[in-house]
Amino acid sequence: MPVRGSREGAYLDEQTLLAAGAPPPGSFEGNGRGSHLLGGQRAAAVSTVSTVVFIGAVIALFVFAPGAAAVRHTFFNPQQMKQAFLGDPSKGLYSVGKGLILNIEMFLIAEVLILFCALVIAVLRQLRNPVLFPFRMLAVVYTDVFRGVPLIIVIYGIGFGAPALYIRGISTQSDFVYGIAALVLSYSAYVAEVYRAGINSVHQSQVAAARSLGLSQWKSLRFVVLPQAVRTVIPPLLNDFISLQKDTALVSTLGAVIEANRAAQIDSSTLFVYSSYTVAALLFLCLTIPLARFTDRLIARDVSRRLAGGRAVR
Amino acid sequence: MSEPDVTPDLGGAQLGDTAQLVDAAKLDDGAQNGDPAFASQEAVRLEDVHKSFGDLEVLRGIDLSVAPHQVICLIGASGSGKSTLLRCVNLLESVNRGRILLWGQDVTAPGVDENAVRRHIGIVFQSFNLFPHMTVLRNITLGPTRVLGVPRDEAEEAGRALLVRFGLSEKQDDYPDRLSGGQQQRVAIVRALAMQPGIMLLDEVTSALDPELVSEVLGVIRELAAAGMTMLIATHEMGFARDIADRVCFLDEGVILEQGPPGQVFTAPGNSRTQQFLRRIVDAGRL
Incomplete structure (x- = not known):
């Protein structure tokens, strides 16, 4: 519908308006600009x-x-920061920069596994088949437990608990693997809830339309509900992955994985300053800030698309 | 309706060779093999159907019989149970009492594969319910490819033919939100037809449309009726109902108060509630 009102308004010229006691044009500008x-x-x-x-x-x-000089010396020491970034084997210094590569590796492997596991859990909670009841219960208990337990305790539990079990194939893995396992266990619970919110946001009429074509419950979910749900939850998912990226640093508590944070720990105990931590922090920011801006852009695009399509999609 | 062949054969020739609406061959097989599903003279039969949502009893004993190729229009105020009746026939709602038979087979009996039943029934909703993440053509081919196992290129060819037939061929690669309401609803009808249903259920398909878009959708339905499609139509378009229906059923508070040929129901309604309802429609200038 074209707006007609603005055209008709043009018939009233300025003189008429002024004669009618209207304020002259521009008299509101002072207020308008600051708004x-x-x-x-x-x-x-x-x-x-x-x-x-x-x-x-x-x-x-x-x-x-009062303590500014000391803080500059310990946290922002350019010489030490450079050494910590590059590493120096002769002085027993690990490279925080190289360590970060390990963080990125853990992040990427964990992310793929999380996306998959969480989806399975979310779908299990959605299917109403009575045969699947025990799995549904398991999924509920799992999400409740792992959303409630701090990640660092999960890391301890896996990293120190799994080797103590002496199970062949499980107890002999590296801390790198245990770290990833802990991240996947903990984050899958969160991400499953994100997926579930997305699934619930798809209107029931879409399910009715899919089922009325003869699609089974599973096929309706697979072809109609999930594709729409996943599209909706991409921004919140990215949000979770920003925190996953920085939480990979917690795996350093297992000791043997020399990733960025662990390298910084070792360096600071060698150099007796904390500048290596500043390096690690800056490197993490270099990864998370672009991801955050990317998420913002996706959200903005989503909003504008919703506004554009708002009328057509009821 | 005296011919023994009761399969809802629409005669593909009427709609063009590529746009055969019903897989008559498949249904004929069923009849020849003595499948009880095809032993009936009736396409749809409802016996004493009751449906409640909590304390609210929406259907309070519906009896209805629809012969093949018949067009039945359900009229009545909002909340009289028209939509619920259609959703029950499509098994989107389960009935609390009574039974529903399709071609003589009780589809409300325990152990019936509801997906298999729905395959033969097309339903079109008031709010279109197209899949917004799929193109028009994908919307149409989803059912045939994923439910009937038709190869994708065949399904697309058939889908394109249907789109051409209903004047939507330029829209095949568009997403639903690029279409007008009337176009969306026509696509929804085509989507249902692509499954080659034996019955079409239309649930107030023009109620969500701007007035100038109503006629294009009604035109499509008239075409289906002319082709012999068995249809149950819940509608507020009284003029349309009078034109197209073989029989009009007036629903009031979950029961069919009056039914008969449109000439009779609209000009000489026997029931006082029907008279009252129609008077209000006439007063509103809708008949």
């Missing part, structure tokens, strides 16, 4: 000043605080 986020010149000036003041205050805190 947009970062819109207009005055707003831009104000935001610039406030940003400068804010950043200045933060810097001042680091520069003028």
